[in-house]
Amino acid sequence: MSTFLGMPRGRVPGPPADTAVGQLTGERPFPAAARDALADTRLRRNLAHATATIRSKRAAVVGEVPDWEALRDAGSAIKADTMARLPELLEELERNVTARGGTVHWARDAAEANRIVLDLVRATGAHEVVKVKSMATQEIGLNEALEAAGITAHETDLAELIVQLGHDKPSHILVPAIHRGRSEIRDIFAREMADVDLETLTDEPSVLAAAARTHLREVFLRARVAVSGANFGVAETGTLAVVESEGNGRMCLTLPDTLITIMGIEKVVPTWRDLEVFLQLLPRSSTGERMNPYTSTWTGVTPGDGPQDVHLVLLDNGRTRALADDLGRTALHCIRCSACLNVCPVYERTGGHAYGSVYPGPIGAVLTPFLTGVTGGEDPNDSLPYASSLCGACYDVCPVKINIPDLLVELRAEHTEARAAAHHLPSPEAAAMAAAAWVMGDATRFARAGRAATTARHGIRRGRPLLPLPPPLNCWTASRDAPSPPAETFRDWWKRTRGGRS
Amino acid sequence: MRKGGRKTTSQRVDARRFCGEGRTHGHSDHHGCRLHVHVDRFEALGGQAPLDPLDPLDGEETRMRIALFVTCLGDVLFPDVARATVTLLERLGHEVVFPEAQTCCGQMHTNTGYQHDAAGLVRHHVDVFERALAEGCDAIVAPSGSCVGSVRHQHAAVARRAGDEPLAARAEVVAARTYELSELLVDVLGVTDVGAAYPHRVTYHPTCHSLRLLGVGDRPLRLLRAVRGIDLVELPAADTCCGFGGTFAVKNADTSTAILADKMSSVLTTRAEVVTAGDASCLMHIGGGLSRLRTGVRTVHLAEILASTT
Numbered sequence: 001m002s003t004f005l006g007m008p009r010g011r012v013p014g015p016p017a018d019t020a021v022g023q024l025t026g027e028r029p030f031p032a033a034a035r036d037a038l039a040d041t042r043l044r045r046n047l048a049h050a051t052a053t054i055r056s057k058r059a060a061v062v063g064e065v066p067d068w069e070a071l072r073d074a075g076s077a078i079k080a081d082t083m084a085r086l087p088e089l090l091e092e093l094e095r096n097v098t099a100r101g102g103t104v105h106w107a108r109d110a111a112e113a114n115r116i117v118l119d120l121v122r123a124t125g126a127h128e129v130v131k132v133k134s135m136a137t138q139e140i141g142l143n144e145a146l147e148a149a150g151i152t153a154h155e156t157d158l159a160e161l162i163v164q165l166g167h168d169k170p171s172h173i174l175v176p177a178i179h180r181g182r183s184e185i186r187d188i189f190a191r192e193m194a195d196v197d198l199e200t201l202t203d204e205p206s207v208l209a210a211a212a213r214t215h216l217r218e219v220f221l222r223a224r225v226a227v228s229g230a231n232f233g234v235a236e237t238g239t240l241a242v243v244e245s246e247g248n249g250r251m252c253l254t255l256p257d258t259l260i261t262i263m264g265i266e267k268v269v270p271t272w273r274d275l276e277v278f279l280q281l282l283p284r285s286s287t288g289e290r291m292n293p294y295t296s297t298w299t300g301v302t303p304g305d306g307p308q309d310v311h312l313v314l315l316d317n318g319r320t321r322a323l324a325d326d327l328g329r330t331a332l333h334c335i336r337c338s339a340c341l342n343v344c345p346v347y348e349r350t351g352g353h354a355y356g357s358v359y360p361g362p363i364g365a366v367l368t369p370f371l372t373g374v375t376g377g378e379d380p381n382d383s384l385p386y387a388s389s390l391c392g393a394c395y396d397v398c399p400v401k402i403n404i405p406d407l408l409v410e411l412r413a414e415h416t417e418a419r420a421a422a423h424h425l426p427s428p429e430a431a432a433m434a435a436a437a438w439v440m441g442d443a444t445r446f447a448r449a450g451r452a453a454t455t456a457r458h459g460i461r462r463g464r465p466l467l468p469l470p471p472p473l474n475c476w477t478a479s480r481d482a483p484s485p486p487a488e489t490f491r492d493w494w495k496r497t498r499g500g501r502s
Numbered sequence: 503m504r505k506g507g508r509k510t511t512s513q514r515v516d517a518r519r520f521c522g523e524g525r526t527h528g529h530s531d532h533h534g535c536r537l538h539v540h541v542d543r544f545e546a547l548g549g550q551a552p553l554d555p556l557d558p559l560d561g562e563e564t565r566m567r568i569a570l571f572v573t574c575l576g577d578v579l580f581p582d583v584a585r586a587t588v589t590l591l592e593r594l595g596h597e598v599v600f601p602e603a604q605t606c607c608g609q610m611h612t613n614t615g616y617q618h619d620a621a622g623l624v625r626h627h628v629d630v631f632e633r634a635l636a637e638g639c640d641a642i643v644a645p646s647g648s649c650v651g652s653v654r655h656q657h658a659a660v661a662r663r664a665g666d667e668p669l670a671a672r673a674e675v676v677a678a679r680t681y682e683l684s685e686l687l688v689d690v691l692g693v694t695d696v697g698a699a700y701p702h703r704v705t706y707h708p709t710c711h712s713l714r715l716l717g718v719g720d721r722p723l724r725l726l727r728a729v730r731g732i733d734l735v736e737l738p739a740a741d742t743c744c745g746f747g748g749t750f751a752v753k754n755a756d757t758s759t760a761i762l763a764d765k766m767s768s769v770l771t772t773r774a775e776v777v778t779a780g781d782a783s784c785l786m787h788i789g790g791g792l793s794r795l796r797t798g799v800r801t802v803h804l805a806e807i808l809a810s811t812t
Binding site: 030031034035038345346349350385386387388389390391392393395396406409412413414415416417429430433434436437440441442443446449450453454463472473475476478479480481482483485486488489490491493494495498 | 572574576577578579580581582584585600602603604605606608610611612613614615616617618619620622623626656659663710711714715741742743745746747748749750751752753754755756757758759760761762786787789790791793794
């Protein structure tokens with residue numbers, strides 16, 4: 001086994017992700033989208049309930065693993081190693097998939113990946129495909145691309161089916177319909193499932209699951225082409241792996257003649273032994289289960305058994321761009337467990353749609369801008385790194401120890417620097433920050449400013465300023481009282497009472 | 503006089519713990535060796551290692567010279583917190599000095615994306631407190647988990663990003679001797695009973711940076727439990743953020759307020775009269791909300807409770 005020790009800097013970055021296609025950018029900056037989401041009382045209730053449930057399940061099953069921290073360190077180290085020698089591992093994966101009868105395609109961006117899949121489906125003559133839940137296909141907007149070409153994509157994961165039938169967008173990496181309550185789901189099924197019996201359809205989870213099962217069974221038996229993502233691709237054998245809970249994945253991966261898998265290039269792992277670490281980390285972090293019900297692995301084509309036409313599409317779409325950044329590449333360590341979403345105080349209240357990207361929550365707030373690039377302008381994705389109080393709960397639960405708060409802080413710096421480079425005049429915020437830094441750069445200036453601030457106490461009555469505050473300070477007093485400045489700063493008190501001692 | 507400080511971050515991460523006997527999930531020969539290489543190479547992978555236990559002062563080393571890092575917010579808006587820190591440390595028999603040239607750690611600039619501006623403030627902070635250490639101070643203390651978190655976790659990184667490696671090295675030396683108040687009391691001064699009395703019903707909010715960046719753990723609670731007359735009640739969902747987040751509170755004011763609402767709701771279920779914490783900034787946020795809604799609950803900094811004797 002070769003071990004790459006360095007993290008080379010200054011590589012030529014790849015192109016940013018294609019945002020014209022797919023679901024990596026929303027229409028509005030985060031604060032505006034969040035404002036609407038926060039006012040949606042049903043959304044708030046559903047999110048609070050669901051995230052609290054998953055949080056406590058996760059905490060319980062993680063707590064029972066004595067070497068959890070060592071596992072996290074192992075996961076982190078394997079990912080760092082993988083990123084450091086990604087090109088050779090991908091070529092090894094390609095060699096082994098090909099040797100076992102599969103075909104490997106390389107897609108630079110979303111549009112290219114969609115074109116490759118579309119051509120493959122067309123070549124089979126099929127007009128419909130069944131899908132295993134896949135973030136990569138959501139990212140590239142594959143369903144929309146297939147739809148535009150007259151090919152129907154059937155989502156078979158229960159939550160993805162709810163999203164699809166609701167003409168909606170996923171709002172969570174693992175639980176894409178987390179924003180929906182069961183009565184809403186019942187309404188969607190009643191409206192969209194032609195074959196459903198309205199008399200017996202209640203909002204009981206078991207009844208809803210049974211309705212979905214009946215609805216999907218026919219599709220499984222009919223479909224000739226399946227499209228999946230992959231949780232892992234094992235370079236040493238060319239094996240792909242999907243981890244799921246419902247068995248729909250197993251149906252898709254075994255019944256059809258043609259299987260097309262779209263996998264982000266960061267999902268490769270060197271060896272089967274590395275899977276050992278991730279198959280312990282992933283289910284406990286994501287669903288709060290000791291082990292997920294279904295883990296499917298397949299290696300190329302097995303003659304006479306399962307799909308006989310097997311394809312792997314390796315997707316870049318901004319990943320080599322992130323890889324070239326020594327901080328950004330740590331965002332590629334993500335195994336899409338979504339533990340960070342469930343503990344995030346921001347996500348818990350705004351939900352996923354406010355982020356605009358198919359990757360929401362703390363990891364989405366770093367991964368998305370690393371993939372699409374920080375513009376320094378009004379791009380909604382530039383607002384994502386600010387959608388965090390930097391509380392650090394995400395870092396604590398990340399199974400591969402991605403230091404999300406540090407990445408957020410770095411992306412904020414990249415945003416302000418890109419903005420400064422693109423404009424002659426500093427933004428009002430940049431000017432205020434520079435002024436503050438100038439004042440704080442010297443104790444005499446700072447003492448004078450502090451003394452001036454104490455006079456402001458006369459302008460505040462019972463927490464409210466007598467005169468309207470200019471933005472953004474009025475955002476503070478909209479919901480919180482303003483602190484009343486003291487009559488004397490600490491340093492003046494010190495000087496007065498301890499004069500001469502310092 | 504005690505001169506020992508913390509080890510530097512790189513010393514704290516012990517690569518060997520990822521190897522061999524520490525592993526229980528198999529294949530230790532394979533992963534162990536590779537991890538060893540990786541962790542040696544990328545110390546950041548180790549994240550926040552637990553702090554080394556510090557030797558409490560023995561009987562002969564009772565008097566320490568402590569430099570107060572008051573924080574900009576403590577100086578200008580919350581001088582009572584800083585004065586309480588002085589009162590407390592002097593009552594415990596230590597000498598407090600206030601390096602008057604100090605201003606701000608630069609956390610607001612760093613966390614808002616203005617690292618270039620922050621680098622100047624880091625340089626100023628390091629100049630001031632390096633001098634204090636050279637002039638015989640044993641330790642630096644701030645009544646703020648967030649500002650100590652910035653000093654310990656961000657200063658060297660900000661300096662490195664600005665290309666100033668010598669400053670980064672100096673910042674690490676200053677950071678290693680900088681303590682949050684509860685850390686200083688429990689780990690360095692070796693006290694949990696500071697002789698305080700505070701006959702009120704109090705609940706404690708562990709601020710995110712003290713909890714997660716510094717790992718103060720239950721130190722503040724141990725200090726509070728020893729206070730005479732206190733009626734200390736547990737805060738539900740205590741380790742959830744209050745929604746402050748510095749400029750987050752104005753850039754994403756709606757989300758910040760939504761998070762605050764739940765924190766206030768937790769506080770109110772305790773029927774406490776006072777909510778306390780180790781950070782004046784988070785208390786400004788929680789207190790601003792509690793006051794706006796006229797809840798009848800007030801915020802008091804941990805230092806003020808510990809300094810109180812009536």
